[in-house]
Amino acid sequence: MSVLREMFENLLSRPITILYPKEKVPIPAAFRGRIAIADDKCIGCSKCSLVCPAQVITMVDGPRNVEFRGKNLARKKRPQVKLYKCIRCGLCERHCPAGAITLKHELSGSGTDREVVVT
Amino acid sequence: MPEVVIPIGPHHPALKEPVNFRIIADGEKIVRLELDLSYNHRGVEKAAEQRDFIRVLPLLERVCGICSHSHATAFAKGIEEIMQIGIPPRARYIRTIIAELERMHSHLLWLGVAAHLIGFDTLFMWTWRDREAVQDTLEEMSGNRVHYNINEIGGVRCDLTPSQVNAALARLPLLEERVNTYVDMVNSEETLLIRFRGVGRLSKEEALRYGTVGPTARASGIDYDTRKDDPYLAYSEAPWNVVTDSNGDVFGRTRVRVRELQESLKIVRFCLENLPEGPIRVPAPKNAPKGEILSRYEAPRGELAHFIRTNGTDRVERIDIRTPTLANWTSVAMCLVNRNIADIPVIVAAIDPCLSCTSRITLVDNQTQKAGVIGFDELIRRYRSRNPEEV
Amino acid sequence: MTDPVSGLIYVFIFPGFLFLFIYALFLAFLDRKIAARMQQRVGPPFFQPFADFIKVLGKEVIDPAGVDRVVFDAAPLVALAAVMTAFLYVPVTGNSPLAFQGDLVVVLYLLSLPTLVLFLLGWLSRNIFSAIGGIRAVTQLFIYEVPFFLALLTPALMAGTWSVSEIVLWQQKNLWFVFLQPIGFIVALVGLQAKLERRPFDIPEAETEIVAGPWTELTGRRLAVMDLTIDLSLVVGSALVAALFLGGPLIPWAIAPAWLEGIIGFLLFLIKTLAVLLILSSIKVATGRIRIDQLNDIGWKYIAGASIVQVGIVLVMNYLWVYA
Numbered sequence: 001m002s003v004l005r006e007m008f009e010n011l012l013s014r015p016i017t018i019l020y021p022k023e024k025v026p027i028p029a030a031f032r033g034r035i036a037i038a039d040d041k042c043i044g045c046s047k048c049s050l051v052c053p054a055q056v057i058t059m060v061d062g063p064r065n066v067e068f069r070g071k072n073l074a075r076k077k078r079p080q081v082k083l084y085k086c087i088r089c090g091l092c093e094r095h096c097p098a099g100a101i102t103l104k105h106e107l108s109g110s111g112t113d114r115e116v117v118v119t
Numbered sequence: 120m121p122e123v124v125i126p127i128g129p130h131h132p133a134l135k136e137p138v139n140f141r142i143i144a145d146g147e148k149i150v151r152l153e154l155d156l157s158y159n160h161r162g163v164e165k166a167a168e169q170r171d172f173i174r175v176l177p178l179l180e181r182v183c184g185i186c187s188h189s190h191a192t193a194f195a196k197g198i199e200e201i202m203q204i205g206i207p208p209r210a211r212y213i214r215t216i217i218a219e220l221e222r223m224h225s226h227l228l229w230l231g232v233a234a235h236l237i238g239f240d241t242l243f244m245w246t247w248r249d250r251e252a253v254q255d256t257l258e259e260m261s262g263n264r265v266h267y268n269i270n271e272i273g274g275v276r277c278d279l280t281p282s283q284v285n286a287a288l289a290r291l292p293l294l295e296e297r298v299n300t301y302v303d304m305v306n307s308e309e310t311l312l313i314r315f316r317g318v319g320r321l322s323k324e325e326a327l328r329y330g331t332v333g334p335t336a337r338a339s340g341i342d343y344d345t346r347k348d349d350p351y352l353a354y355s356e357a358p359w360n361v362v363t364d365s366n367g368d369v370f371g372r373t374r375v376r377v378r379e380l381q382e383s384l385k386i387v388r389f390c391l392e393n394l395p396e397g398p399i400r401v402p403a404p405k406n407a408p409k410g411e412i413l414s415r416y417e418a419p420r421g422e423l424a425h426f427i428r429t430n431g432t433d434r435v436e437r438i439d440i441r442t443p444t445l446a447n448w449t450s451v452a453m454c455l456v457n458r459n460i461a462d463i464p465v466i467v468a469a470i471d472p473c474l475s476c477t478s479r480i481t482l483v484d485n486q487t488q489k490a491g492v493i494g495f496d497e498l499i500r501r502y503r504s505r506n507p508e509e510v
Numbered sequence: 511m512t513d514p515v516s517g518l519i520y521v522f523i524f525p526g527f528l529f530l531f532i533y534a535l536f537l538a539f540l541d542r543k544i545a546a547r548m549q550q551r552v553g554p555p556f557f558q559p560f561a562d563f564i565k566v567l568g569k570e571v572i573d574p575a576g577v578d579r580v581v582f583d584a585a586p587l588v589a590l591a592a593v594m595t596a597f598l599y600v601p602v603t604g605n606s607p608l609a610f611q612g613d614l615v616v617v618l619y620l621l622s623l624p625t626l627v628l629f630l631l632g633w634l635s636r637n638i639f640s641a642i643g644g645i646r647a648v649t650q651l652f653i654y655e656v657p658f659f660l661a662l663l664t665p666a667l668m669a670g671t672w673s674v675s676e677i678v679l680w681q682q683k684n685l686w687f688v689f690l691q692p693i694g695f696i697v698a699l700v701g702l703q704a705k706l707e708r709r710p711f712d713i714p715e716a717e718t719e720i721v722a723g724p725w726t727e728l729t730g731r732r733l734a735v736m737d738l739t740i741d742l743s744l745v746v747g748s749a750l751v752a753a754l755f756l757g758g759p760l761i762p763w764a765i766a767p768a769w770l771e772g773i774i775g776f777l778l779f780l781i782k783t784l785a786v787l788l789i790l791s792s793i794k795v796a797t798g799r800i801r802i803d804q805l806n807d808i809g810w811k812y813i814a815g816a817s818i819v820q821v822g823i824v825l826v827m828n829y830l831w832v833y834a
Contacts, residue, residue: 002300003241003308003796007548016248017552028255030277032262053170053177089177089268094276103262125638132721147642147802238709238716239798244549310710310798460642461716461801 032088032103035081041100043068044075048092048101056082057092068098122150125460129158133236133464136474140455140463147459154452156445159474164438171433172198172272172407182440183476184265185228188214188221189418190440191270193425196351197414198272201407201429208353208395210274215353216287216390217261217269219383223294224253225419226376226383229471230301233373236464237314242304249297256287274400288391291384298380305377315370319454319466322367329449333421334379335470337363338371345417357389369469376471406433420444420471442476517607525602525776527594534741535559537787541744544791559741563734571730576636585627585634586728586735592623593742600749601675601758603776609675614666617674617750618659621705624739625651628714631736632724643723646802647714650704653809654711657817658701661694664824665754674750678758688755690827694820695755699786700813702747703793704805706740710797713805745783748790752782 018025043066049057062078079101092101122145129137137158143150163182167175179194180187192214199206227250234242254264260283261267269275305311321331326339336343344361346354362378364371407429414425421443430436447470454466520526538559546553573579599606599613606613625647632644665687666672669680681687688695704711714723728736752758759775759782800808 002303004792006245006300007241007792007795010550011544011547013550015547015552016550019552028259028262030259030262030283051173053174087177088263089266090262090276091173091177091268094271095173123638125642234798237798238712241549241795242798244551248550310800313800313804314798459801459803461713 027105031105032090033105033107034083034103035086035088035092036102036104037079037081038100038102039064039078040066041068041098042066042075042078043073043098043100044077045097046077046079047095047097048079051091051095053089053091054085054087056085058082066098127463133467135232136472138472138474140467142455142460142463144460147461149455149458149460149463152452152455154448156448156474156477159477164440167438168435171405172403175435176270176272177266177268179438180266180268183442183473185225185473186221186418186420186423186476187266188217188269189416189423190425191268192218192352193414193416193418193423194427194438195270195272196416197412197425197427198407198429198435199403200414201410201412201427202272202404204273204401204403206274206401207398209278209397210399211352212390212394213275213279213399214270215357216279216387217257217267218352219386219390220253220257220260221267222419223380223383223387224250224257225471226380227253229376229419229468230373233369233465233468234311236468237310239310242308242311246301249294252290252294256290259283259286271400271403273403274398278399279394284391284394288388291388291391295381295384298377298384302377302381305373311373312370314465315373316366316368318369318458318462319469320366320368321450321454325453326367326450329453330446331421331450331470332446333418333443333471334372334375335421335447335450337361338375339367340365343422345415345422349415351416353390354386357386359386369465372469406431407435418443420473420476421446440476442473444470444473444477447472448477520607521598526598529602530594530597530742530745531738534738534745535563537745537748537783538741540784541787541791541794544788545795548792548795563738566734566737567731569730569733571732572727574636574727577634577727582631582634583732585630586732586739589624589627589739590735590742592620593739593746596620597742597746597749599674600746601678601753601760602749602779603759603772605675605679609673612672614662614672614674614677617746618662621743621746621750622651622655624736624743625705625707628724628736631728632714635724635727637726639721640724640726643714643716643726646716647707647724649802650707650711650713650805653805654701654704654813657697657809657813658705660814660817660821661697661701662750662754664691664694664820667821667824668828674753678753678760681757682760686755686757691755691820691824693816693823695751697813697817697820698751698755699789699793702751702786703790706744706747706790708790709794710800711805712799713802716799744787744790748783748786749779751786752779756782756785758782 039062044059044062046059049059057079059077060080062075064075064078066073066075088103090103093103122143125142125144127140127142128134129139139155139158141153141155143152163178167178170178176191176195180191182190227246231243231246231250234240234246257267258264260279261269261277269277321329321335321339323340326336326341331339331341332343340363342361342363345351347361359382362375362382364375366374409429409431411426411428414427416423416425423443424441426437426439426441427435428437451467451470451472455463458466522528536556539554539556542558543553573582596617598608599617601609629644629648629651632640632642632647635641665677668687668690669677671677671680707714715725716723725733725736757778759779761774761778
């Protein structure tokens, strides 16, 4: 009769529902959210574009001088991500040699203008 | 009442995924049934032939949501064996931890769903509440509640920090207490006993003949668990036992799954406490040598087999996935005859069907615009016509 | 008979239909809230059953092909009318002014009408799931109705009258029937759970097996009316059990001002029906559904057996009473 006892214990205690959005759920550090690209670190090697399983990263023009492993590099291209198609697998973050592309804690925002959802 | 056809599916509240049973029933008794799978066919095997080894793992993970890690690990382990690289012990332990946590979340999910199907919503709410602890642990470790993407060819993608290990260990005692409650409940709760006992009985010979795997087979007394019979990852080092039962009906399958939860907790605790230090991956070559391998893995639902053929490039030439649910469907069709309509959801749920995993075969004829399945004799005939030197 | 104005107020406002409507929605809310809290969920807010009723009323009515639309529209209204009429004979604040000898039988008969309407709807729907559900509803009716009737007739046997209001008066002078006939009380509660088609007896409406049984093809205002009928039967059933076994709205001693007696009686009515609801909700939360053949087993072996034993005990007690 453990079911009966637990039922009545539950009746007299608080429910465990988290009343979102008043109460929030704690987000762990490893959470894979929206992609963010640090423009001052990216060296334009295209590795993120090559490993993406969903093929959402394309390399567009973006020349810039970047410091990488003690040397100065003249970057030619930078990545552009279709955020609305990204499956947030984290492979780009794992394979980037410069640590320029990371997955943040926010989820991808929604918007009506294409510019909002393509970085 | 004369014989009537009751369509269970493709859309039905009892099913989580589309499958078509056409039940021919006489009153409340089932006379025979006609089974039609493949509503969830997505062409994953073909899509996998076009992606290299880094990009194919997330695709294979998405064959199924609940046993995602099983597919990815089975593939990764197969490719690593073809390439003949050994992964470091820390990576093996991390893969085992995630695998057993996945087994726990799958079995708790199943317990809730089985309870919901007999109308016992209270147990459904409670098991899914406890499953949240497992999901929180998985999210802390890998970043996502399903589709963990923890595997790479050569090791794991990310490491476990000491705080993550401690947080996971802190959740284990509560889970152990709750799982022990469920073991007691399954053995003593009247509603579960009365609906599950005697339903869908499979004797040991029948289970072997129909090719059942996983907890369905172990409930009929067959002592077969890929983790013990063909050990991989850290299963030969952790102390655990294969769980079998002699009942052979849905009640036996419930008992097997709930006791497997206890065994999984033991393995997770051992691996978390004895996590070896060291690197988490070794560099893997880009191309795999030519070869064929059958990689077997014990998914939560049973034995999963990936047949992989490589040809020296950085992609697979052919991958064939034989999921445990596919092996268990025959036993469902056999068990359902002469039972009540009310037992259909119970017997179907007892094999823990995952139809996203199952639908691997469909045959589409462009000329006649028809779709169907290939029978076994036709399969043999086609093989022989293509390989005349082997006949 | 009282004067027509107060009679009309009794029937339509309080404690008649308007009160019944409000109280039914309140008890439906409490039932869901208690069930939710027992499962550690939050549960719906207090106006949820009312909001559901209004929402479903406004939905589109879909007629399946070949279905007799007139009967499909009228049948839920017949069920609703039956249950509302049954409530008039159950004492709420004192005796019912409409009471007459034999109104217990009328109430029991009216309370079985919704199940027959469900069978009719299941048969009319031209849908295999509804037909199976309708057959299960009638099978269940046959199984639990005999013990339920017997358990509710034993108070009448002991009180020597066929009117609910007079049974309540008898309990006021003597002892509550829950102490004199505990087996009958338990059988009445189980029978009530089966009549209301709640777990473990919600076999006709088994969502995971036959979609929704006879409710499958009900949409829009028809579904709203049938839902309301079930909610009203919960009130009528609990009020009936409270009146027959827990002493109804009368207390064992008299209190001086008549209006105070009325108010206290009403409060007692509320408390007793809430107690019955708590027991029914606990049964609903603690169990799962059983199969119709298992209900057949349990119903005829244990429940009917217990009710027959109870009748036997009552006859013996009556005999001893007369001779003592």
